[in-house]
Amino acid sequence: MSDSNGMHRLDVKWQGLFKDSIDSKPVGYNGSPVTDRALSDTAYYECAYMCPACDETKRFARKPLYPILFKIKTEPIMTKFNDTDCVIFNLFTCPKCHRFFASLKQFGTLDLRDEQLMKPGNYIYPALRELALISEPYGYDEWKALVSKTNGLAIM
DSSP states (O other): OOOOOOOEOOOEEEEEESSOOOOOOOOOOOOOOOGGGGGGGGGGGEEEEEOOOSSSSOOSSSSSSOEEEEEEEEEOOEEETTTTEEEEEEEEEEEOOOOOOEEEEETTTTTOOOOTBBTTOOOOOOOTTTTTEOOOOOHHHHHHHHHHHHHHHHOO
């Protein structure tokens, strides 16, 4: 679905906006990721982030059991969080807890580019590990339907 500006709109039940809450997978991590057939024929691919929502008590020093998030690159997408319009890009999902995560480009009228790092023509937006919109967990069938819907928003 597109809004009046031609930008795609995504309706997700966002739970919160979190700073500095997503870790990268450890260097040398070669565990097999938790995956799901729902991700098999999509543009989602394994990325460098671990799911922050899955149970921390199951993490061991040598072999973390956090599932690795799967990422899809997208054009900017409009969504709502607490009645505020947001522009997101790069969607992520966890095949274990069935949550979605998004990188933020704009919150309301606030453009989130880091002015300190900008050079002419080079725009830096916060990485997911710095600022993330995190959804509520979905039931399997609803998550699978959203995976399918968001796959259509991929940049190929």
